[in-house]
Amino acid sequence: MRGGGHSYIGASSANGAMVLDLLGLPGGVHFDSATRNVRCRPRPISMRSIKRWPVRAGRFRPAAARPWVWRV
Numbered sequence: 809m810r811g812g813g814h815s816y817i818g819a820s821s822a823n824g825a826m827v828l829d830l831l832g833l834p835g836g837v838h839f840d841s842a843t844r845n846v847r848c849r850p851r852p853i854s855m856r857s858i859k860r861w862p863v864r865a866g867r868f869r870p871a872a873a874r875p876w877v878w879r880v
Contacts, residue, residue: 835849 833849837849838847839845840847
């Protein structure tokens with residue numbers, strides 16, 4: 809799937825691999841405060857949206873993102 813991860817050595821993709829473009833599918837991130845579950849639909853989601861929703865829900869995302877990883 810497109811956006812299946814990043815890798816400094818290119819290990820997130822392979823020669824002859826099939827790429828599925830999910831851009832046309834509905835997407836988004838939904839947090840259910842009653843069950844404390846997060847549901848991410850398969851459409852591509854930006855890192856910015858992933859970082860913003862926990863703050864609005866009174867939560868935080870326990871991970872780091874390095875801005876230089878996303879540069880091409």
